Amino acid sequence: MFHKISINNYGSLIGFSNDQNQFTNSNAIIHGMNGSGKSQICTILHQIEQLKKNKILGPDTIKEEEKKILKLINSRISKESTSRIIDVQVDNYSVSFDLEKNKITENGVAPDMFVFNDDYVNETIGDFIKIHDQEIRIGQKNVLRDNLVRERQDKEKALRKVIEEIDKIVAESRVGSAYEGQARTERIISKENYLGKTNSGESHPDAKLQLSKLSNPPDLITSHHKYLFPSLTIDEKNKHFIDEITTRPYLEPKLNQEVYKSYLVVKKNFYEEGVSLFSQTKPVCPFCLTPKNENDQIIQELINYINSDYNENVKRLQSIIDLLYQGKNDLKTFISDWNSLLSIINEKARALSMNKQIVKIISNENYIDNCINLLKNKIDNMSETIAISDLDVFKSYEDYVKSVQDDYHEHKKFIDEINNKIEQISGLKRSLGEKIIKNQMYLLWENNALRDRYEELNKEIADIKTKIAEVSTVLSNNKIPDFFNQIIKILGISKYELSRESLLILKLENDFDISNEGYRISAGERKIIAFCYFLSEVLASAGSSADLMQKTIIIDDPVDSSDYDKFYSFISVIENFDNILIGIFKNNEIKFGQILIFTHSALLYERFINSNKLCYFLLQMDNNKTTIVKPKRKISLTTFSSYIKKITNYIKRMNCSNTKDIGNYIRRVLEIICSVENIDTNEIKNINSSSKLNALANHLSHESIERILDPLPITWEYIEACIELIEEIKQRMPYLYRSIVEKYFDNNEIEYYRKEYEKNFLLK
Secondary structure (H helix, E strand, O other): OOOOOOEEEEEEEEOOOOOOOOOOOOOOEEEEEOOOHHHHHHHHHHHHHHHHHHOOOHHHHHHHHHHHHHHHOOEEEOOOOOOEEEEEEEEEEEEEEEEOOOOEEEEEOOOOOOEOOEEEEHHHOOOOOEOOOOOEEEEOOOOOHHHHHHHHHHHHHHHHHHHHHHHHHHHHHHHHHHOOOHHHHHHHOOHHHHOOOOOOOOOOOOOOHHHOOOOOOOOOHHHHOOOOOOOOOOHHHHHHHHHHHHHHOOOOOOHHHHHHHHHHHOOOOOOHHHHHOOOOOEEOOOOOOOOOOOOOOHHHHHHHHHHHHHHHHHHHHHHHHHHHHHHHHHHHHHOOOHHHHHHHHHHOOOHOOOOOOOOOOOOOOOEEEEEEHHHHHHHHHHOOOOHHHHHHHHHHHHHHHHHHHHHHHHHHHHHHHHHHHHHHHHHHHHHHHHHHHHHHHHHHHHHOOOHHHHEEEEEHHHHHHHOOOOOOOOOOOOOOHHHHHHHHOOOOOOOOEEOOEEEEEEOOOOOOOOOOOOOOOOOOHHHHHHHHHHHHHHOOOOOHHHHHHEEEEEEOOOOOOOHHHHHHHHHHHHHHHHHHHHHHHHOOOOOOOOEEEEEOHHHHHHHHHHHOOEEEEEEEOOOOOEEOOOOOOOOOOOOOOHEEEEEHHHHOOOOOOOOOHHHHHHHHHHHHHHOOOOOOOOOOOOOOOOOOHHHOOOOOOOOOOOOOOOOOOOOHHHHHHHHHHHHHHHOHHHHHHHHHHHHOOOOHHHHHHHHHHHHHHHHH
């Protein structure tokens, strides 16, 4: 037990002391709003508790634990002070946390105290129950396991740093290869290859030197592919035609005007019947019906005209001329475009130290023009022949085309030689580049310090995990399960029990299968289970029942809005703790030392101070500093008016919503009425047994924390329960009732709302 506490330079605790308001040997409740410093007091006391527990550890472990404590405290040092030293005194024990020197100095013997706060809850119980075996493990606080867990965490942290260093040297090695960002570099120089059992790289120490002697080759020549040699040759059929037509005369047939008029104009079907004119079987002309005479000059002229191929030959000659003109233009364009490439080709040849150079293709249009002129002359003089020797112009033309084509093919061959040399140099550079990359990987793997450390840490972590699994089945104190199971049953929670292996068992009915759903422990259950385990640890730490007289329990915010259904269970434990101990130890003389409760719950505070079983104090903020005072009289801190406002609004709206919430507000107001009337029980008497309010009042006992408090089957009955509550206040607390009428009912009496209720719900 302790009576005096002083804390300086920690958060809002600057010169904080309760010298003027010391704790007595009895239990006490200390109320403080959020930010008043209550959690800071509990945290610093928890660190003192940890210092005491650390005494059983080895020197190195103690030093590491003290570093963690100093780090936590350093994060919360007061911003109002320039000092880096936090001083704490509890009765005759004092401790100084020097954050400048990272040193903790203690004097005296720390009190035998145990702190229950959110940190304890988080450390003690997990979030989930494993469905496959329906159990979770809690309360593993033995020193060996804690040390192993911390050691594993340190090793894992060191491993992460080693991995970061490996990633760093891999990245540096990629950069050193000068081929960073290439797919082959990432494939060859990788963390996986570095961590491999064998070296996947290759030693090529001269590769960089060899590469430095090679100049960068120019780009391949590809633009020549778009220039195709035009088709300029005269095919054999046309050659034969030229040979034949130029050496033979062709007379242009003449058609007499008289014949034209007689035979072409008179008959409409001339073209259809004219073909039979020359048939040997026809004795007369089909047009004029005159006897046909072989020697008839007029008819012969018509025959000659129709049989003549003069015009067809002229037309074919002209088509050959047109082809030659087209070839002339195509060749001219090709030679011009092709010659524009020669400077690039020769420049790349010089860059590759090739002695050969190529010259431009000479364009000579005369060869084509000579052929064209010869054919034109024949058209103009079809009746004349052309000497065979004159036809040599076509051979000259073909020889010229062949010479140009030969130059073109020679150029292409030279381009292929250039590209082949570029490919050879590029291939050699690629090969040397890959050798350089593999050499970098070879050198990286040979630097085995980080790989050895990586393997060492992984082995150490695996060994530690094995040890953790082994020691996790060992309880720090085999009395804890017995204490836990007795305490949790006293609280009425029958679905949990703690096994000898520190496994929390969830007992389920056979017909309730949750194997596919999972089960999360609620926030309220989590805290109440952890609280049961906390009390079990406290009891198990005592060598005898007499030792309990010297122990102090410090509790920080045991209940909050998230677990209001556990409110009365907690109250029951605190108010009846000595009776619980008597039941557990079977000793009517047993007493517990001291319980200090720090809370921001005004309802909890009022409940305890009005039960006359606890001393009470207030934590207040004064100029950003926490002070503690002992009120001269019992005062109400509950926001009672907010409950009244919600209840009166519910009456005025009459919309039957939020019945569960309004039921809780009714019960809270009934509890406060109990406190005002100094009724040391959860029962409120003299309420009409048939009323809706009585149905709610009968559930104030909270014998089991698992009970669902919703006794009214019809939702609008909650409106009547609210009306009945105000009617009870009118009877029991008339001054409060007058205030309610004025503030919340616009000066309407409760009877007015009773009539409105009956009209809306009972008279329909």
